[in-house]
Amino acid sequence: MSGQNRDEIRIGLRVAIVLKKDQRSGRLTHGVVKDILTKSPFHPHGIKVRLSDGQVGRVKSVEGDPDFQFAT
Template sequence: MNRQRRQRPPPNDAGHRHGHTVNGNIRPGMRVAVVQKQDQPTGKLTYGTVATTLTNSALHPRGIKVRLTDGIVGRVQLIVHGEAPEPAPEPDAARPTSRLHLQDFIQAPSPPKLQLHDFIEYPATSEREARPWACAACTFENSGFLVACEVCETPKTL
């Protein structure tokens, strides 16, 4: 049977082969652009100089993981020849200025303590309604706030 062979494109010198980053092309001291773990959804590139290579395999589909000289860890997206381009300024409203951590919530001041009476709205009562009243049936003197006699349950007369 005659099988057709697929021709492979020659590897380029930018550290990539067939969409994979080649580990042998990444060396300490090289200027690279990496994507950090938290920036993977956006693809934001961080530029720096390789301090150490963290990926042991020769090829990796998502890029060789490296630690930059400033301590940042990320996967190499491209090797920078010459000066690193200036990153585009990010809109202030699109991104939070800082990340929130558990410690921020622990050290945050507590909200004021609220009691049940802080949520209850008492109706405005006139002085006439608040005066004690005598029941017409049993003559028991009831609180002005009751609408029926406390003893015989006769409704309050106006």
């Protein structure tokens, strides 16, 4: 799951996102989805979500997916 399709993202799902401030470095932030902010069914840069801790970013991978990456 690439995080580009809205129907792949659910509230309560553990995801890796990239914050706006980290777009250049690609640094990932991990957390649990609280709100799905993107309304369209697809976004090429990832669906925008708010994590349970309040951080907002675009989903890059979903836990359980073989491509899921843990923070480095």
